[in-house]
Amino acid sequence: MKATQADINWLGDVSVFEVNRLHAYSDHRYYRTMEEAVTSGQMNMRYDLNGTWKFNYAVRPDSRPEFFYKSDFSSEGWDDIEVPGHIQLQGYGQMQYVNTQYPWDGLNELRPPALPLDKNPVGSYIRSFHLPTGWQNNPVYISFQGVESAFYVWLNGQFVGYGEDSFTPSDFDLTPFLQEGENKLAVEVYQRSTGSWLEDQDFWRFSGIFRDVYLYTVPTAHVRDVHVRTDLDKTYTNGTLQVNLKLEGQAAAGAKIEAELRDAEGNTVKTFASDVQDGLVSLREEIGKVNLWSAEIPYLYRLYIRVYDANGALVEVVPQAVGFRTFEMIDKVMHINGKRIVFKGVNRHEFNPRRGRAVTKEDMLWDVRTIKQNNMNAVRTSHYPNQSLWYELCDEYGLYVIDEMNLETHGSWQKLGAVEPSWVIPGDKPEWHDIVMDRAISMVERDKNHPSIIIWSCGNESHGGEVIYKVSQYFKSADPTRLVHYEGVFHDRRFNDTSDMESRMYAKPADIEEFLNANPDKPYISCEYMHAMGNSIGGMHKYTELEDKYPMYQGGFIWDYIDQSVYKKDRYGKEFLAYGGDFGDRPSDYSFCGNGIVHADRKVTAKMQEVKFLYQNIKLFPDRNAVKIVNDNLFADTSELELVYSLEREGHEVVRGTLEVNVQPQSETVVNLPIDVEGLSAAEYAVNTAFVLKSATLWADQGEEVAFGQFIFQQENSSNETASVDANQVHEIRVVEGDVHIGVRVGQTHVLFSKAFGTLVSLQFSGRETIAQPPLPLFWRATTDNDKGTAMGFELGAWYAASLMPRCVEWIAEQQSNAYRIEFTYKLNISADVQVKVAYTVRNDGSVHVHNAYKGTAGLPELPIHALSFKTSPEFSNVEWLALGPEENYADRAFGARLGIHASTVADTVAPYLVPQESGNRTGVRWTKVTDNAGRGFKIEAASAPVELNVSPYTAFELENAQHTYELPPVHYTVVTVAGKQMGVGGDDSWGAPVHPEYRIASNGELEFEFVIRSL
Known part of the structure; x- marks a missing residue:
């Protein structure tokens, strides 16, 4: 939609979810030179607006400073606020945690798309900037990577645009509104909008600019969108690379493209070139034998796309990670690169106990390392698209990703645990089609080039219906290289084809077996299982034991990764991790926000001990003098690991050693251990075996244990052994x-x-x-x-x-x-x-x-x-x-x-x-x-x-x-x-x-x- 004036009524209009927003595009980087592109450092054509902004908070729309965006409005006396960050975590408004119910339940009698306008807090942000040197004659855009839940933007007193969807970017063209010298940027953020009806996730209800904000410019010929697709032949050996580009800019008409594919060591594998036709480029090249990408061996190539203007001058370089892999359904079973996959997964909210969902790079690095160290191979982005950096880390470190669109309408159809869809959204309601589809398109267009993403998800707990079915059809047509997930078909079988796999939440092991024994048409995953609230994760083995019993059982995703608890001080000034209701929030679902296998302060819980063991890809079964090794990896052998063995007598180590053992993937072997059990004295003994890393990796240090097995036995007295009693220890x-x-x-x-x-x-x-x-x-x-x-x-x-x-x-x-x-x-x-x-x-x-x-x-x-x-x-x-x-x-x-x-x-x-x-x-x-x-x-x-x-x-x-x-x-x-x-x-x-x-x-x-x- 296009408009020159802002209208507050857009907040409650389901047909208006963006105004003047740019079309979604891939999240690639771009540089001026090859040197910059290879080092992938700071983008010189991007200007960070993160930091301190001036801020005003209003509890309701009619008390906001309505004309704060005008050039002559003075923000003197306003507070400061940090961007990115949530308003509620910086001293304003009401913290609130709810799960299923909508946050206004019992306070306002509403049905969608109506809003509680009397309880719709507004944050008014102001930030001034000067354009960087050299940008004055260039187009300039602004990107908001995440704003919750709806916002209006003005520059120098003129309306720029409007956006909803809290978890995908909104970009706007600032060029017509720029002026020399200082520019005044004004942003008005509303906590409630029609989007709020679609964002009823199990999380804290925040608002504000909580992800990065930056300006960017582009060269005279610019790659606006990159779409990289890889295919493998039937032997999963030789790869084909398909590259589609969309270019813009005054020099794009006569531009030429040169692409160079390099391997992980930086060696050139192939180069190819093309002219630009009507701003589009389509290249398809046979690469030959390639190294495959998987979570076990996340091999990444690097594609460098060089843009030359009509005079042959290099104007832009786009570096793009490329992973050759296929994900497909074969005989009703999901396969990665021709091998049956088992998801050893976890659901992950973005969360930090001080910053909420405004997580940092350091948080993400800690998370990806911890997930890998504990044998998880998959993450579901519950229940919204994450920051782009998270997908880059999953590409690099090796995690399979279910990328989930920002859709949950739980409270519209489930009341007090019962399914009651009398006013479910989106359901079959055509008026909700466009706003829901926009969220799907925004996710796919941004994230489509990440090899780690193997499944698109239509959202979470939004019942069923035609609108979500059409979303799944869009996914399949826009990207046939991935499968589509949606659990909600369980509640509405009219559109069973919405999901390529049967996905259920918290089904008991017996229920899963009942499904699998009934000759189903689809494989099964538990998109949420093992609810890890408090002291939990008991009985997890009953689920993992299904992996070998049923080929169509393909694992699951633990709920969830991290507690959503927030630091607060008690009445004596001592900090503690608080949960729902601790902030006076009503309604609230109280401590139900604490379901993590990691505490909110990023300390691993005791529950992780069980998760790491049961998610082992390599299983060790020792006995008195040997160990059976079963390598369930699909692609990785054990050559990067060292087998450590020991014998303990009543807890005290008496023998220890290491062995070099290379077990091929999908195979097993028995290795004799150099442990002499003959003549052992009477006692209880334990034979311990473990595989540890020979050298450090991205995700762990040298010596990190990746698999463990123990055998306990009792050595009885031999015929010549008699128990002795120390007479000095006997008393009257x-x-x-x-x-x-x-x-x-x-x-x-x-x-x-x-x-x-x-x-x-x-x-x-x-x-x-x-x-x-x-x-x-x-x-x-x-x-x-x-x-x-x-x-x-x-x-x-x-x-x-x-x-x-x-x-x-x-x-x-x-x-x-x-x-x-x-x-x-x-x-x-x-x-x-x-x-x-x-x-x-x-x-x-x-x-x-x-x-x-x-x-x-x-x-x-x-x-x-x-x-x-x-x-x-x-x-x-x-x-x-x-x-x-x-x-x-x-x-x-x-x-x-x-x-x-x-x-x-x-x-x-x-x-x-x-x-x-x-x-x-x-x-x-x-x-x-x-x-x-x-x-x-x-x-x-x-x-x-x-x-x-x-x-x-x-x-x-x-x-x-x-x-x-x-x-x-x-x-x-x-x-x-x-x-x-x-x-x-x-x-x-x-x-x-x-x-x-x-x-x-x-x-x-x-x-x-x-x-x-x-x-x-």
Whole structure:
């Protein structure tokens, strides 16, 4: 649309989404010389407008400074604001996080495209500039890479243009409005527009100029658009390069094009040339044998497009990365370069806890390295096109990308979890066609040259209908080299061909298998799965196990990469990571913004341990003296890796070595390990194998582990081995039975049992007390986000009460020759038929053996945990385990854990989830040492079978009753919880999916565990 005057009514007019905006074009760079192009440095024909702008904030349109754009308007007294950046993160307006619901839900009674005009904040920006030297007679344009959600632009008091679509660029021609000397640029940004109905993503609702703004000029003959397409022959060996160009400028008519393709080493592969015809160039060249691009081996060529004017003078050079690859459907299975692909993916929001979606290059570099280091091979740009640099990094580092257009209308059709599409948009509504299609075109035209992008996505959670179907048809016609994704056809099968693959969110493994066993017409991906909210990712193996079972199961994308939490200060001035509702935002979806496998401050969560292991492309299966290596890579062998092996005896390394092993992709081999297991003394051993990088890569340092496998075995006593007992460690057992207490002394161990309280009340080793508050049976864990989603408090809450006040109904004691045993029997308020017995046996070596037995009955809810918990001194602030680790793990999230000796401070065992919850557990515990900073303390050993164990500064009840970390009490204790079993954490979703049955604990049977406490 063209116009010379701004009209505020465009905000609510679905037919107006751009005015005077330039057509979308590729995101290529361009330079004046080959030297500049080869070094790819600063573009001399671009002038950055990022930085400090003058700013005014108005809470509603009728209170804005309406004529601020005029040349004689003074902004004296206005505030400063940083661009790029969000208005709400710089001290203005209302922070708000909502997921499905629209942000005005319950505040304004609206139906699309109506807007809450009384609650539509306006940011007015002013920036003055002088044109760089040499630009005065050139055309000058301005590019806004991202503005949320709609904006008007003026230069020197004259209207320039209008744009919507927060996540693709809007460019305008400034040439007619420029003046000599200082130029006044004015931008008016509205938080709400018709585009807001299409941007109902699960994220913080910000506004402002949050991506780069820059001026640019062009030479007399300029390549406005580049479209590079590569094809491979049927053998996936020889490549063809198709290059289409659109030129503009006064010298374009007589211009000539010369193109040079160079390999990754800078060697010229081929040159070709063409004249420009009507501003267009179309070149197609057979390149011959080429190196292929894939996420495993992201080989990039560089194409240099040189533009010469009619006089033969070089006027422009365009460098363009080229990756030769094909992505296609073969026999209902997606293939990359002829090989079946499995997406080991993650959904990624652009986010920084201080800058919101105004992420930096440093953020993106950290992200791409972290994703690669943890064996992920694919990213879905949920749910909008990202900054261009992200795609360049994916090209270079090697990640497959689902590029998703900026479309989500979740709240228009799903209400309180139910599908209710009475006023769904865009649906079949023709009036929404153009605005939606514009977003698709803007994404494709900008991003089309990135080899990392292999699938276009029609958006997210916008139900179905004809409009989105037409978007998919556009994708297929504009770019037949890629496939098209859209999950929403699941809700509207009328246009099933919208998506080339069946894509579902949070389907259970059994549901996926049901689909795959029904002879489907399409392959399956989980565009979102493993909802990683809080302590989650349990049961992920059930999904990855489908990869080898069903060829048409082609992986999935974890939801999601990073927590969307924002720094805030509590009432005492201490910073914390806040979530929805913490800023007084209503409506809000509160902590649902915290679903990341990375914390918002870019610290990797413990959940990543499981992700990295289950996403391994190379699998290692060691036994006592060999390792089976399965290389599931499609293209990469193991020549760049080194096989490291070791043998550990009860956590201590006794053998270590390295081997050179080259396993070809899609093949396996068995390698003998030079480990002599003959004659090993009786103990538990672990054979560890790992592949590590021989040398540094773009994404990791030398020695980075990319694959791991462990084998644990027990070496029994040989016939000539007999266990020996150190007589110096055996002492007389002395018992003092008082009226209320029973004291037992063995050497430097002094134990006190209370008849009144029915428990152990004191355990001293060498005069140091270990019991601050006595041990009692525990059947409750602090609910995780997933537990809350299954209403665990309602369904299993009786175990909370049962854990608060068990009643000792009986105790019996027995004096033995080498031990003293006392057993306490407890009743619980949950049922008269439930019985718990805790027996303590003080042995003549000074250790205390603890046996916990539970006897349940029918009709009770399942148990969250079967444990015994006590408090000790906070001076015991360090913990060391021989257990599965090093990170926290649970029954359904321990595949990525490894047996070894791991250490931590007690404070660090509490994972910094947004809402305090169960965390810090270790499974497979053989022993644990709890010590002070001088190394003094006590040791807990598993007696017969490994136990689970948690050492924390907080009880389960303190964690349960805190909504933020700052609400937790000051640390007064170290809390030790030994469990025979704890239920898994789950992760299929966080709003009702239960933990899988094999990781739950039935309450109607008998359970027992035992452990030993001894002095260090």
